[in-house]
Structures are given as C-alpha cells and as structure tokens.
Amino acid sequence: MAEEVKLLKTWSSPFGLRAFWILKLKGVQFDFVDEDLSNKSPLLLQSNPVYKKVPVLIHNGKPISESLVILEYVDETWKQNPLLPEDPYERARARFWAKFGEDKVLVSIWNAFIKQGKEQEEAIGLAIETLKFLEEELKGKRFFGGEKIGLADLALGWLANLIGVFEEVIGVKLIEKERFPLLSAWMQEFAEAPVIKESWPPHEKLVTKFRAIREPYVAAAAQPK
Ligand SMILES: N[C@@H](CCC(=O)N[C@@H](CS)C(=O)NCC(=O)O)C(=O)O
Numbered sequence: 672m673a674e675e676v677k678l679l680k681t682w683s684s685p686f687g688l689r690a691f692w693i694l695k696l697k698g699v700q701f702d703f704v705d706e707d708l709s710n711k712s713p714l715l716l717q718s719n720p721v722y723k724k725v726p727v728l729i730h731n732g733k734p735i736s737e738s739l740v741i742l743e744y745v746d747e748t749w750k751q752n753p754l755l756p757e758d759p760y761e762r763a764r765a766r767f768w769a770k771f772g773e774d775k776v777l778v779s780i781w782n783a784f785i786k787q788g789k790e791q792e793e794a795i796g797l798a799i800e801t802l803k804f805l806e807e808e809l810k811g812k813r814f815f816g817g818e819k820i821g822l823a824d825l826a827l828g829w830l831a832n833l834i835g836v837f838e839e840v841i842g843v844k845l846i847e848k849e850r851f852p853l854l855s856a857w858m859q860e861f862a863e864a865p866v867i868k869e870s871w872p873p874h875e876k877l878v879t880k881f882r883a884i885r886e887p888y889v890a891a892a893a894q895p896k
Contacts, residue, residue, distance in 0.1 A: 676701035679715050679727040681708055682872050683880055685829030686738040687726040692825050693742050694728075695866045697749045739769055742825055754822045768808060768815055769826035775801045776827065783845060784837045785885060787892035791841075798845060802854060809853035813860065824861060830854075831862040836877045840885055 678694065680687030682705050694701050706715055706725050718727045718734035728735045728744065735744050746754040755762045779801045782794035805827070808815065815823035834846050848855045861867060 674700070675729070675731050677729040678703040679706055679712075679718065679729070680704070680725045681706045683877060684725055685833055686724075688829065688870060689738040689825050690726040690728055690741045690745070691870060692828065692867060693745045693754060695870070696754075696820070697745060697752055699745070699749050739773070739826060742769075742822060746822070754816070754820075754825065756816075756821070765816065765822040768805075768823035771804065772823065772827045776805065776830070780830075780834070780837065780845065783843075784841060784881075785888040787889060795843060795845065799850070802846065802851060806851050806854045809857055814857065820861070820864060820867075824857075828861055828867065831858040831867075832871050832874070833877070833881075834858070836874065836881055839878055840882050 676694065676699055678687070678690055678701055680691060680703055691703065704712070704714075706712055708725070711723060714729075715725065715727060716723055718729060719725075719736040722736060724736070726736075726738055726741060728741045730744075730748070735741050742754060755765055776798075779794065779798040783791060783798040786794045805815075812818075814820050815827065830846075838844055838846075846854060846858070862871070
C-alpha cells in the first residue's frame with residue numbers, strides 16, 4: 672500500500688521546519704499544506720484538537736502533533752539516515768539537548784526579543800548564559816549529533832536563521848562570533864547543509880512578521896504604569 676504522508680505547517684514556523692527537514696533528510700515522499708493560522712483548516716482542528724497548532728504530520732490518516740514528537744516518530748518509522756544514535760546514553764543526551772532547546776534556549780531568547788529596557792537587558796544576560804551551555808556542548812563536534820545532523824540539531828536549527836531575524840528587529844547582537852565561535856560555526860554549517868539550505872523562509876518576510884509580533888509588547892511597555 673502506498674504511504675500517505677501529509678504535513679500541516681505554516682511558512683514561518685520554526686517548529687514546522689523541523690518536521691519538514693526530517694522528512695526531506697529521510698527521503699520520505701510527502702505533501703504539505705501551509706496553513707493560514709488566522710483561519711485554521713478543519714483538517715488542522717480535527718488533527719490537533721488539543722493544541723490546534725502546526726505542525727501536524729498525518730501518516731496514513733493518523734495525526735501526530737508536537738514537532739519533537741514528530742521527529743522521533745519519523746525516525747522510528749523510516750529507519751534510513753537515523754537521527755538518534757544507537758547507544759542509549761547518546762540517545763538520552765540528544766533528547767536532553769533537544770529539551771534544553773525548548774525549555775531554556777527558546778524561552779530565554781523569546782524573552783530577550785519581547786522585553787524592553789532594563790527587563791530586556793536582564794533577559795539578554797540570561798539568554799547569553801543559556802547559550803554558553805550550547806557553546807560548551809559543541810566542543811570537539813561539528814554538530815550536536817557529532818559528525819552528522821542529529822535530533823538536537825533539528826530541534827535547535829531554528830537558531831540558525833531566526834537569531835538573525837530577532838537581532839535585526841531588536842537591534843542587538845545576541846550571538847557574537849567572538850563570544851560564541853563554535854555556535855556561530857555550527858549555525859553557518861547547519862544553515863548551509865543540503866536540504867536545510869533550500870528550506871529557509873525569506874529573511875525580509877520574517878523580519879516583517881516578527882516586527883509585527885513584537886509591536887504589542889513594545890506598545891504595552893510604553894504605557895504608563
Ligand atoms: N510545541 C509546539 C509548538 C507549535 C507552535 O507553537 N506552532 C505555532 C506556529 S509557530 C502555531 O501553530 N500557532 C497557532 C496558535 O497558537 O493558535 C511544537 O513543537 O510543535
């Protein structure tokens with residue numbers, strides 16, 4: 672029976688990119704739909720009734736939500752080009768860094784992006800402290816997965832382009848080459864890797880989108896307290 676693989680995503684979503692990347696890296700044939708998140712399709716609402724978010728992978732009619740869950744599902748279902756290593760300890764480490772990316776990196780960078788004034792300075796300091804753990808983890812490695820792209824690389828891959836977008840919008844450099852030489856080299860190598868390099872959304876379009884997302888936070892901070 673032919674496999675039916677459909678990905679619900681949206682053009683700008685870093686979470687959607689994770690699912691898109693792994694399907695491409697595995698060479699899985701799939702269709703995708705770019706959802707309009709201001710008018711979600713019935714298929715999205717039925718497929719992810721809990722969070723109502725993209726990405727959703729629909730495999731032979733069965734929906735799978737949450738990008739990190741999708742990465743593991745695809746890795747277990749299509750065995751070629753494995754994302755996770757064989758060794759259980761190394762698998763645990765890859766999952767640890769993927770989770771760190773969600774819980775710490777994403778949160779601290781988002782705060783640095785939306786906060787203003789003194790709060791922003793503090794948030795930037797925290798983001799830099801968080802990023803130092805990634806710099807340390809990259810010592811002696813090309814990718815978080817070692818010599819090749821692994822789970823943590825796809826989980827953290829959004830950094831390779833969204834950091835530049837956030838930096839442009841807030842006018843502050845978060846990842847400086849001098850402070851983060853290994854992370855900067857990883858961002859460049861990841862961004863230019865086959866499959867990844869063809870998938871980035873247009874930079875200017877992202878800047879416009881994220882500038883608009885940030886505006887209400889800027890306006891709220893300007894209100895007298
Ligand atoms: N933890 C989720 C996050 C997904 C997510 O936040 N998706 C956003 C797009 S970037 C979304 O669908 N937002 C629609 C909404 O919140 O209504 C994942 O990793 O898949």
